[in-house]
Amino acid sequence: MTDQLDPAAPMPQRAAAASAPSLPSPQAGAPSPAGPPPALTPGTLAGRWRQAIAEAGARLLVRWHQAPPAVQALLVMAGCMLLTGALLDRASRFTVLDAAGRTSDWSYLQFVARWDSAWYRKIAQGGYPDTLPLDPLTGEVQQNTWAFYPIFPMAARALFGLGLTWPLAGWLVSVTCALVAAIVLRSLVDRLAGPSVAMWSVALLGSFPSAPALQLPYSDALGLLVLVSVLWCLQRQAYEAAVLALLVAGLARPIAVPLAVVAAVHAVRRLRARPGTAAALLTAAGVAAASWPVIAAVATGSPTAYTDTMAAWRQGRGVVPIDPWLDASARYLGVVVGRVALVVVPVLVLWWLTRPVARRLGADLRVWCVAYGAYLIAVIDPTTSLARYLLLTFPLGILALLASPSLAYRRLLVVSGFLLQIVWIVTIWRVGGFPP
Numbered sequence: 001m002t003d004q005l006d007p008a009a010p011m012p013q014r015a016a017a018a019s020a021p022s023l024p025s026p027q028a029g030a031p032s033p034a035g036p037p038p039a040l041t042p043g044t045l046a047g048r049w050r051q052a053i054a055e056a057g058a059r060l061l062v063r064w065h066q067a068p069p070a071v072q073a074l075l076v077m078a079g080c081m082l083l084t085g086a087l088l089d090r091a092s093r094f095t096v097l098d099a100a101g102r103t104s105d106w107s108y109l110q111f112v113a114r115w116d117s118a119w120y121r122k123i124a125q126g127g128y129p130d131t132l133p134l135d136p137l138t139g140e141v142q143q144n145t146w147a148f149y150p151i152f153p154m155a156a157r158a159l160f161g162l163g164l165t166w167p168l169a170g171w172l173v174s175v176t177c178a179l180v181a182a183i184v185l186r187s188l189v190d191r192l193a194g195p196s197v198a199m200w201s202v203a204l205l206g207s208f209p210s211a212p213a214l215q216l217p218y219s220d221a222l223g224l225l226v227l228v229s230v231l232w233c234l235q236r237q238a239y240e241a242a243v244l245a246l247l248v249a250g251l252a253r254p255i256a257v258p259l260a261v262v263a264a265v266h267a268v269r270r271l272r273a274r275p276g277t278a279a280a281l282l283t284a285a286g287v288a289a290a291s292w293p294v295i296a297a298v299a300t301g302s303p304t305a306y307t308d309t310m311a312a313w314r315q316g317r318g319v320v321p322i323d324p325w326l327d328a329s330a331r332y333l334g335v336v337v338g339r340v341a342l343v344v345v346p347v348l349v350l351w352w353l354t355r356p357v358a359r360r361l362g363a364d365l366r367v368w369c370v371a372y373g374a375y376l377i378a379v380i381d382p383t384t385s386l387a388r389y390l391l392l393t394f395p396l397g398i399l400a401l402l403a404s405p406s407l408a409y410r411r412l413l414v415v416s417g418f419l420l421q422i423v424w425i426v427t428i429w430r431v432g433g434f435p436p
Contacts, residue, residue, distance in 0.1 A: 180225055224394075227255060
């Protein structure tokens with residue numbers, strides 16, 4: 001199309017008009033030139049917020065997948081412990097102190113530093129006694145600090161030099177041990193069942209009904225760390241480190257006896273061609289199992305110092321295998337149902353551990369479940385502390401995860417654990433006033 005020029009226009013203007021590019025004429029139905037942006041409405045703002053949140057979530061997801069697995073495990077466990085800590089802090093605001101219903105507005109640290117924490121504080125500040133305290137009337141050994149293993153309170157005592165005091169020092173040791181244990185657990189399970197199950201195992205541990213114990217100034221978190229370290233070392237055939245971890249176990253928590261069973265079975269299965277390594281492993285396990293009772297005997301001059309001290313918590317009947325379980329089952333379930341439960345539950349656990357899917361756990365973790373379960377039945381009373389002790393049966397939680405790959409199922413396990421945490425906290429701390 002030839003541009004039409006105004007003949008009356010001056011020559012320069014006509015030349016400029018002739019050299020300018022032609023513009024298309026507006027077509028019917030074409031959009032009008034862009035005007036001012038439309039006004040923001042509440043709907044528009046909400047849409048932009050949703051888009052911004054979705055983009056931020058996508059970026060976080062990318063960074064999550066780029067993070068090292070150890071960092072992922074650390075973040076999962078930290079998130080679980082923050083939620084549990086919030087539950088504990090909330091419960092501390094209205095703790096029932098007595099039957100009259102009086103309550104106290106405690107701080108979080110005051111709330112968690114109760115019961116056995118006082119014994120660990122006593123050890124951290126003053127050590128162990130040279131003589132056993134005796135009842136002036138009966139002459140029986142009274143409750144004393146020799147019932148509690150030394151590494152945890154000594155670690156807290158080391159923090160006193162940094163200006164920390166109890167219970168903050170004890171709490172910091174427990175939380176640190178729990179976080180490190182989560183990293184080791186993830187690595188342990190990754191080789192057994194893959195990265196997905198490994199991360200879910202950390203979440204399931206952090207949401208376990210008695211997982212609040214991992215942030216108490218108790219030695220439970222330390223015991224968990226030592227246990228997963230021993231199992232990790234055996235899995236990786238790092239036997240020098242396993243020997244060291246076993247020796248630490250003997251002074252950390254009363255778990256050295258079932259760990260000795262695990263070490264013995266491992267030596268028979270894997271170390272027949274390496275008798276020197278097997279002997280070192282078995283020697284370390286034996287030393288670990290006997291070390292604390294021997295130390296208590298030497299320090300107090302009483303060969304039965306440790307067992308007499310433990311008997312002081314048994315209401316005068318001493319350490320008698322199985323009898324406390326018979327009494328407790330009859331008291332809460334009735335004689336017949338209680339006896340049946342004491343047979344059926346262990347049989348079901350053993351059956352579960354022999355199923356084909358359980359082979360993915362490896363022999364060491366399955367042997368640990370059997371040995372530790374037998375140890376609990378043999379030496380402890382089924383009191384309110386039993387829930388804490390069951391934390392160390394985490395391989396059964398891995399089996400529960402392996403029962404189904406469903407994401408909804410695994411989420412349900414974690415959510416159920418947190419709900420049961422609320423029940424445990426309310427029952428034990430807020431209402432019952434029983435030591436966990």
